[in-house]
Amino acid sequence: MNKHMDRRGLLRLLAGLGAAVVVDQRLAFGASATCSGVFGELDEAAIAELGREYLSQRSDAAAVDAIAKLLAESQDEAKTLEQLRARVLADFTAGRIVNLAGWFVSETEGCVFAALSRCASEV
Amino acid sequence: MLLDAEQLEDGALLEAKVIIAGGGMAGLLLARQLGDAGIDVLVLESGGQSQDARVQSMYAGKMTLGGPSNSQRTMDGYLIASRVRCLGGSGNVWGGKCAPLDPLDFERRDWIAHSGWPLTRSTMQPFYDRACDVLELPHFSVDAQAMTGAPEPLFASGPRRFTARPRGYTRCSGAVANSTYQDYKVAAANHERVRIYLKANLTRIEMSEDGERVAALDVRCLNGRTHRARAHTYILAMGGIENARLLLASSDVHRNGIGNHSDWLGRGFQGHAVIEKEGQTSVQLLRNSAVLAPFDVMNRSKVHIVLGASDDTQRALRGVNFTVTLPRAIGAVTGAPAAALAVAKKLASASTSERREAYFMIEHTPNRESRLSLIRDELDELQMPRVRLDMRFGAAELDRFMPTLAMFASELGRCEAGRVQWRGGAEDLVASMSLSRHHMGATRMAVSAKSGVVDEHCRVHGVQNLYVAGSSVFPTSGIANPTLTLLALALRLSDHLRGRIST
């Protein structure tokens, strides 16, 4: 099983967003950073399960789209991670949490799983 | 001196300045203290020197556990299994875990019905210190860091929504290695002013005709002999359930039971419950083991900490006391949770992490429907009505569990300290409860007879010479194991009586 989200996966992720402009930009960046680069090696099936569970609890896909876009447009892993971290901390500070697979995580983490799982399910 | 009531001639009259019914931790400490003040004390103890099934069976009764929107559980066995009826009482088996109540536990909280003690934590502090001396524990200051030497290790920054609460273990328990409990019993039994009658069951409190004084006690033995006992002052120290049982059963002058002016006797019963689902309640901490060491409960010689909802958190949520205990490291998760935690770890740039078993405790607030009553047509071997315990948790605490846990989870996340595992809602909390053997509230303390059974000196309202010792007097019970507090109250009561009883 392909545990990394490669360039193909990333393109599918972008296609999933339905934003041609973003795809163009992303292609121009040459897909140097992949999602797998940001979070290390993640089990696709596990991520897909978390993503599905998140989407089953939250109907608003806009937040997921925003995270997917952030991931897709990322050129600098450290910077992307820092941006996500800031969102996660803001979520926890405001009590924006969700229970996935029996664990309380931030809404942003939920969106990350949903964004990654879109891609994972299409690869 | 240890004596055997079964060996007395039938119909004997036992007399002393003070009679204490019950030779458990409370009764024996009181006996020793009053004896030290030169007062002649007689202790009536139901059991012998060791446990006996026939004696223990007098603790049998019926019990249910429930709460709004939760399935009711039948737990009859709890009444026998959660206490010990012989000299030394439950002290023979208790875990020895000690903690004082928190300052807020004593306060009246306008969002919690029937909350508030007539005492404060600062009034209690010197008695807590003395109780710690009795149990050979370090003193519990209100400042956890001063006591444990460990700053709160998880929520170092921002608002202090959860704070460290120290807990210690004493060797003064019959159940632990190198126990000092035998010395505790001997200190009372060998006291020159103290006589302890074993196998002496208090079965009725006889009131004066005007109902304002105890006139005498009926004492029965399992060999059929009956005796009378008479004193200047009487103290009930038969444990959190039997204290209420005797007051309810002694109804010939006060029809609803002694001290039952406002129908509080037996009501407001509280028991601490651990909320835990096997393998499904844990906390993944993004810290290393050294930082987490103060949470370890395995080392009994060290004070450990649990995390408790701060006063501000309880006020903000209009919530109740709540703690999280993180006793030990356990195996890592797999599958989806492992992926979720890998992301959390990456986000926090944590180089290490540890999964800890967790259990949650939520304060059981005083609830009139949570009550002890008598089963009049079911009698024990001594013709005493058996007890019925309907322990009820209320919406007050069950509805606040999830918001408090969610705040805890948010705080862990905000401080990049970890993630919390829990699945379920308020409707399955009762099913997830394991009950502690703590029996509180059934003879609650209140300034006025309108809202309780005993006054701030543990004297039964309206009765001049009858006192109650033990956790049954707690109007609220926080989340602290009760024995340290009941011993502190016993010390306070002995000080109170010393000044009032001539030697």
Ligand SMILES: Cc1cc2nc3c(=O)[nH]c(=O)nc-3n(C[C@H](O)[C@H](O)[C@H](O)COP(=O)(O)OP(=O)(O)OC[C@H]3O[C@@H](n4cnc5c(N)ncnc54)[C@H](O)[C@@H]3O)c2cc1C
């Ligand atoms: C397994 C277990 C673990 C525990 N762990 C902890 C812990 O870690 N921390 C903590 O704080 N608490 C703990 N507890 C609770 C603790 O043991 C009690 O709070 C404490 O021992 C109560 O002391 P007491 O003297 O008030 O009552 P008891 O110990 O119940 O003593 C009452 C005495 O009265 C006698 N008696 C009863 N009826 C009559 C009668 N009719 N006539 C004459 N005598 C009578 C009994 O035989 C007994 O000796 C635990 C309890 C158990 C069972």
